Amino acid sequence: MMQLRTSCERLKVDIEALAKYTSTPGSGVTRLSFTEEHRLANEYIIKQMADAGLEVFVNSAGTVVGRREGTDPELPVVMMGSHIDTVKHGGAFDGTAGVVAAIEAARVMHRSGFKNRHPIEVVAMTEEEGTRFNDGMLSSEAMAGLITNKALDDLKDDCGITLRKAMQDFGIKPDLDRAKRSDIKAFVELHIEQGPMLEAKGTDIGIVENIAGISVYKVTVVGKSGHAGTTPMHLRSDALLAAAHIITATNDVVNKIGKGSVATVGRIGALPGVSNVISNFVQFSIDIRASKQEYLDEVINAIKAEARIIENKFKVAVSFENPSNGKPVKLSTRIGELIEESAAELGYSYIRMDSGAAHDSMAMAEIADTGMIFVPCKGGISHNSDEWTDYESLQKGAEVLLSVVERLSCLSGA
Ligand SMILES: [Zn+2]
Numbered sequence: 001m002m003q004l005r006t007s008c009e010r011l012k013v014d015i016e017a018l019a020k021y022t023s024t025p026g027s028g029v030t031r032l033s034f035t036e037e038h039r040l041a042n043e044y045i046i047k048q049m050a051d052a053g054l055e056v057f058v059n060s061a062g063t064v065v066g067r068r069e070g071t072d073p074e075l076p077v078v079m080m081g082s083h084i085d086t087v088k089h090g091g092a093f094d095g096t097a098g099v100v101a102a103i104e105a106a107r108v109m110h111r112s113g114f115k116n117r118h119p120i121e122v123v124a125m126t127e128e129e130g131t132r133f134n135d136g137m138l139s140s141e142a143m144a145g146l147i148t149n150k151a152l153d154d155l156k157d158d159c160g161i162t163l164r165k166a167m168q169d170f171g172i173k174p175d176l177d178r179a180k181r182s183d184i185k186a187f188v189e190l191h192i193e194q195g196p197m198l199e200a201k202g203t204d205i206g207i208v209e210n211i212a213g214i215s216v217y218k219v220t221v222v223g224k225s226g227h228a229g230t231t232p233m234h235l236r237s238d239a240l241l242a243a244a245h246i247i248t249a250t251n252d253v254v255n256k257i258g259k260g261s262v263a264t265v266g267r268i269g270a271l272p273g274v275s276n277v278i279s280n281f282v283q284f285s286i287d288i289r290a291s292k293q294e295y296l297d298e299v300i301n302a303i304k305a306e307a308r309i310i311e312n313k314f315k316v317a318v319s320f321e322n323p324s325n326g327k328p329v330k331l332s333t334r335i336g337e338l339i340e341e342s343a344a345e346l347g348y349s350y351i352r353m354d355s356g357a358a359h360d361s362m363a364m365a366e367i368a369d370t371g372m373i374f375v376p377c378k379g380g381i382s383h384n385s386d387e388w389t390d391y392e393s394l395q396k397g398a399e400v401l402l403s404v405v406e407r408l409s410c411l412s413g414a
Helices: 008-019 036-051 096-112 138-143 150-154 163-169 197-201 239-257 293-314 333-346 360-364 391-410
Strands: 055-058 064-068 077-083 120-125 184-192 205-211 213-222 262-264 268-271 281-290 317-326 350-355 369-375
Touching: 008 036, 008 096, 008 391, 036 055, 036 064, 036 096, 036 120, 064 096, 077 096, 077 360, 077 391, 096 120, 096 184, 096 391, 120 138, 138 360, 150 163, 184 360, 184 391, 197 205, 197 350, 205 333, 205 360, 205 391, 213 239, 213 293, 239 262, 239 268, 239 281, 239 293, 281 293, 293 317, 333 350, 333 369, 333 391, 350 369, 360 369, 369 391
Parallel strands: 077 120, 077 184, 184 369, 205 350
Antiparallel strands: 055 064, 064 120, 205 369, 213 281, 213 317, 262 281, 268 281
């Protein structure tokens, strides 16, 4: 076994330290953006970055950035990191694992006196989850120029506080436009898988090829209300019954099409919503995810075809709206190969896979060659206080991250 350069113990210390910055002690990690917990976590991260020899600043979108200058400072930056915000009652590893692994990689470079041609930056991004302002990937979208200053006043939290006010109170002079970058060559993000595949196969490293596109539909079914006792079965146009058939058809369609596509109905409402009246109005959501746009299209077209049949059969009117559409993202083949080479040299097992969850890497892929390293998480559980990754597994990911970023930062060419 090759001598490992990262420290399992230091990764554990960092994860445990950051897990303490939660507004729900004893009930998972809740660290919303621009809160006291976020401030304390940032202070810890800034200290660790500075100790790792990085020059630290907080950009105008609230992202903590630590820079290790390159021997040629004019060259574009190799960036690594992930997000530091969490969902409510989330785990200690989602996002944080990638931040901690990147800091550890920077520590190793600092201690070994590694000479990087390209500047290297470590980032702790925020509001990736969108838990506070209902619009995720703030840090990465600002870097990629996908969100502008208009959002500072448009986005509000549940208490009506605007993003601008929250950032000002946090001590930042908010300017999302100014956070845009055009000097990033590559971005590498380590993240827990948030699914069960790596653990089930006993594999150390996941090399992410595509991040699934997410298409959300709002389906409305209009029927006719009627008395539950006096309306004969054959004279009904029951909107809820028709909706139930569409939901079942959705499941059947996706199972049939396969190709890694998934669809979920997670929200439904029926009117008038009383036990003795036939429903005349039902609305439900369909969340479809797939690694290619053509698969997303295939799934929704098949669902719509089934809905037309059900519409006639149950004498209802069915309509589809598509309020949100996130395109699938293909990650860098070149960085995928570097992850593979590094994992192979270190003697780790690896597989190529897609990510069903969204990540900052989606936005970063717009402006830089982007790659993702997945590490296993126990039982595939995430966004939950039971989320867990063994520190030895995290260390393997950190070793690969270190190796990939070292290679990228020494390669010639932009
Ligand atoms: Zn995450």
